[in-house]
Amino acid sequence: MRSLDEKAYEAKDKKAEIGPDIDLNTYSLESTAHADLKNLDDLPAEDQERMTLAGLDVSEEGRAGTYIQKDATAVHAGSNIDGLEIIPIRKALKEIEWIKDYYWNLLSVDTDKYTARVRLDLQDGYVIRVLPGKTVTLPAQACLYLDKEGFNQNVHNIVIAEEESELHVISGCASASHVTRGLHAGVSEFYVKKNAKLSFTMIHHWAKDVVVRPRSVAIVEKGGLFLSNYISMKPVKSVQSYPTTYLAGKGAVARSYSLIVGSPGSELDIGGRIYLQAKDTRAEIVSRAITNGGNIISRGDIIGEVPGVKGHLECHGLILNGGIMHAIPELSGKVDGVELSHEAAVGKIAQEEILYLMSRGLTEEEATATIVRGFLSVDIPGLPAPLKAEIDRAVELSQKDVM
Numbered sequence: 411m412r413s414l415d416e417k418a419y420e421a422k423d424k425k426a427e428i429g430p431d432i433d434l435n436t437y438s439l440e441s442t443a444h445a446d447l448k449n450l451d452d453l454p455a456e457d458q459e460r461m462t463l464a465g466l467d468v469s470e471e472g473r474a475g476t477y478i479q480k481d482a483t484a485v486h487a488g489s490n491i492d493g494l495e496i497i498p499i500r501k502a503l504k505e506i507e508w509i510k511d512y513y514w515n516l517l518s519v520d521t522d523k524y525t526a527r528v529r530l531d532l533q534d535g536y537v538i539r540v541l542p543g544k545t546v547t548l549p550a551q552a553c554l555y556l557d558k559e560g561f562n563q564n565v566h567n568i569v570i571a572e573e574e575s576e577l578h579v580i581s582g583c584a585s586a587s588h589v590t591r592g593l594h595a596g597v598s599e600f601y602v603k604k605n606a607k608l609s610f611t612m613i614h615h616w617a618k619d620v621v622v623r624p625r626s627v628a629i630v631e632k633g634g635l636f637l638s639n640y641i642s643m644k645p646v647k648s649v650q651s652y653p654t655t656y657l658a659g660k661g662a663v664a665r666s667y668s669l670i671v672g673s674p675g676s677e678l679d680i681g682g683r684i685y686l687q688a689k690d691t692r693a694e695i696v697s698r699a700i701t702n703g704g705n706i707i708s709r710g711d712i713i714g715e716v717p718g719v720k721g722h723l724e725c726h727g728l729i730l731n732g733g734i735m736h737a738i739p740e741l742s743g744k745v746d747g748v749e750l751s752h753e754a755a756v757g758k759i760a761q762e763e764i765l766y767l768m769s770r771g772l773t774e775e776e777a778t779a780t781i782v783r784g785f786l787s788v789d790i791p792g793l794p795a796p797l798k799a800e801i802d803r804a805v806e807l808s809q810k811d812v813m
Contacts, residue, residue: 432623437562439531441557444481450470450476450486457555461584463615464614465553465580474491475488475491475496475538475550475551477553478553478555479554480557481533481555481557481563482561492544493544495539496538498534499534499566499568502537502568512599516600516627517626524595525595527562528596528597529597536552536567538568539569541575542603547578548578549579549611551579552567554581556594557585559591561593563592563594566596566598567581571603571608572606573603573606574604578608579609580611581612582614584614585615592621595624596626598627600628601628601629602634605634607637609637609639616646617645618647622648624651627653627654630658630664633661634659634662636655636663638682640667641670643669645674646676648676648677649676652683653683654682654684655682657684657687658687660688660690661688661690664692665693666695667697669786670698670708671701672699672704673703674704675704678704678705680706682709682710683712685713686714687715689718691716691720695710695721695725697724698726698728700729700730700782701731701732701735703732703733706733707738708725709738710723710738710739710740712750712752714745717745717746717747720749721741721749722750722752723752723753724752724754725752726753728756737755739753759782764778767781
């Protein structure tokens, strides 16, 4: 049997691009080691500001624990409550025997050259685990931060919600204000055990010439619930993300929501795929995308493999100031008795809507902003108030860029 490294070496030169190929060799793997942080207050003021824009609460008053990585260095990792573990993955691989059952278990290292790069040049990443039966109401937070110009950050993350547990995670990705160019490659594996609930909210706040290549897979067991929220509304060069979720146990549920803005020069190929593999499983994929000059491909795929499953896919796009919007909804029913549906729409703001709001006293700019804000306002069932507030804040902060 080939080892993980052998598979990675075979895959390292694979092209995995839709659009122009990315030359990995043009990005640096060398960075300065950053000092450990005992307190988040010790972060430089600029870093605090940039990380806050990606959902980090520097005070930690509303957080159950924190992981922060700057370039290749895990500078802070720790839980504030019993029953929640937050550990850098390199430390976990050295000290925890059970982590081997989860490491590269859902995703293949030879998927493409980005997964191969993460395997061969792993820098760090986080392991977040909530113990069986434990309900963690406050979200855990993580921030993956680019501080060096032209750096290639490679991370591997594992999130585990044990049986009968509840866990919420905010994972923010950001770059320092002086960084204009970089590459972030990330592998994430999610495990939602029997009757567990996991919500995972990703907020991106990159720079205009940063390339982002996340590769994610989740598995949900009997009675489990997985909520996945992806928010990318700031300028970025290129994002390519197509996470896969397997509903492997009876009654498992997955809901995926994305809010995307494509700025001029941005190329975003974003979507999700959910396999309904057990009786009474349910899936929902909802996407809201706006382009004001960028190119967006919005994908969704729901596959029903057993009778008695239900899935719905909703993909809506809005063109404000040029750009390209391409919606690709897919449904696959492999047996009798599946119920799958989708709706997709791409268009512009109706002039009559603007005129109506202007008749109520708003300026044209205010009317347009109000419509855009409503378009991006997605009701996410089961999302705790603190996470809903973070999403609303991200939408509000991005309003100027959208306009």
